[in-house]
Amino acid sequence: MTASGDIRSRLVYGLKIALPLLALVILSTLFLVSRRTDTEGAIPYADVDVDALAREQRLTAPEYSGLTDDGTEFLVRAGAARPLARGGGQAEDITAELVTDAGLTLGMRAAQGRMDPGAGVFTLAGDxxxxxxxxxxxxxxxxKASTVRTEVVSDGAIHATAPFGVLDAGAMALTSATETPDGYVLVFNQGVKLVYNPEN
Structure with a gap:
């Protein structure tokens, strides 16, 4: 009995020393062998000019919407815009949509443009x-489109594909027809050239 008790007590005493040492060796191995973290690659950074952002005010993906006096809904979106000192804003990558009270839809797209809420207009430029x-x-x-009434006017010559053919003109204007309720007139003028394609 005494011999087995001595063996057991020696075993317990040895394990009290060996197990903590073994745990310490395992933890040390984990820290020493573990792969170092790439702190530069771990955090994604946007490729932007921070100094330029600090110098100029800029909005990303702004939207401007409203309703004209004659019931046309309009929505203007841009990829980016910045305010102008004299009011309004300069925008890039613009899309605009007008939906009249009668259901006519106009979709517009341009490389750049300008909003002038004070004057009640927005202009599009560049293709x-x-x-x-x-x-x-x-x-x-x-x-140039009005945000007060339904009116879209070209700033110069146009090339159009229509249901009846192809035409070129020096100017174009879309306005509401005063003599026809819920009617709209699309006028081409200043040297119109039409290639008429009759229906088969």
Missing amino acids: VLLETSTGYRIETQGL
Whole structure:
């Protein structure tokens, strides 16, 4: 009995020393062998000019919407915009949509433009594309649209594809028809050239 008790007590005494040492060796191995963390690659950084952001005010993906006096809804979106000192804002990568009270839809797209809420207009410039729900596709270098009434006017010549053919003109204007309730007039003028494609 005495011999077995001595063996047991020696075993317990040895384990009290060996087990903590073994745990310490395992923990040391984990810290020493573990892969170092790449702190530079772990945090993604945006490729932006911080100094430029600090110098100029800038909005990302702004939206401007409203309703004209004659019931046309408009929504203007931009990729980025910055305010101008004299009011309004300069924008890039613009899309705009007008939906009239009668259901006519106009979609516009341009490389750049300017919002002037004080004057009630927004202008588009740089390869402007206007598409209507009635089948017109109009290309021009500039457009001006009113946010007070339904009115879209080209700033210069246009090239259009229409349901009845292809035409070129020096100017274009879309306005509400005063003599027809819920009616709209699309006018091409200043030297119109039309290639008429009759329906088969």
